[in-house]
Amino acid sequence: MAKTVLQKEIERLRKAERRFLKAQLNRQPTKLDHFLEEKIPPKLESTLDAAFAKAFYLIFSKGSWLISKTYSEDKLVREFTLAAFELDELGGSRQMRGFKRRATKTGTAHTIVSAVAGLTMGIFGGMLPDIVLFNALVLRNIYQIAMKYGYSYDTDEERKFILRIIEAAISDGDELIKANKEINQLIRSNLADDDSTIEERIDKAAMALAHALLLMKFVQKIPVIGVVGGASDFIYMERISDYAVLKYQRRFLVDQMRLGRK
Secondary structure, rough: OOOOHHHHHHHHHHHHHHHHHHHHHHHOOHHHHHHHHHHOOOOHHHHHHHHHHHHHHHHHHHHHHHOOOOOOHHHHHHHHHHHHHHOOOOOOOOHHHHHHHHHHHHEEEEEEHHHHHHHHHHHHHHHHHHHHHHHHHHHHHHHHHHHHOOOOOOOHHHHHHHHHHHHHHOEEEEEEHHHHHHHHHHHHHHHHOOOOHHHHHHHHHHHHHHHHHHHHHHHHHHOOHHHHHHOOHHHHHHHHHHHHHHHHHHHHHHHHHOOOOO
16 A cells, blocks of 8 residues: 555654664764863863853743844744645645755754854854854744744743753763653653653753763863864754754644644
8 A cells, every 4th residue: 555645754754863863872972072071170061051051041031032033933934824735735745845845944054154153252262152142043943943834932832842852952872862752752742741840941951052062162262272162063053953853843744643634
């Protein structure tokens, strides 16, 4: 029996997720990583942790509306409405894949912006200002990816989902596997089933970011040489973008199944 359009898209998604997980699980520390670990001040990770958490609290409490002013929400709503209409009318693979294609373009654009911003901060040794900018770009990116799939971003449920995506995307090993399973379970059931608090999710995402970027942010404190650390923004923005597209694509396909699409 021939597979339906939705079944084919789900199969593509599963393969893409397996490739992402395999790539992250196969990463190994370099000799430079081991060398830098010996040079890092003991309190730097806790300083980074606090800085990332503070940036999330600041943006969620006062900055999300500012971020939304940097792009046209009306345009994104119109784009999704038109894409959903075409999917309902035509229901083909091209229409289904169009959602991921448009979301991926958003992630690519933000990766480039993050690289430029990170490199600029790295040249001048700007570590803490870069953290605020990086968090803002990450959230701006995911907000737009969410809207391209027809989802909001300004409720606690959605914010917790976004923070889970950030945490999982930059995690490694067992932490990545565990976080990915929890996200998929929430997608299968309901985001409202997440009984954690927004504060808990902010703390976990901040800790994951601080641990993942510790080495490169240490290097970024050093003017000129810090350009190497600033480049880490590009690497992690790309990982978060790729993973966010995968999770919103999964969520979209699950919702299409619930609507009875074949």
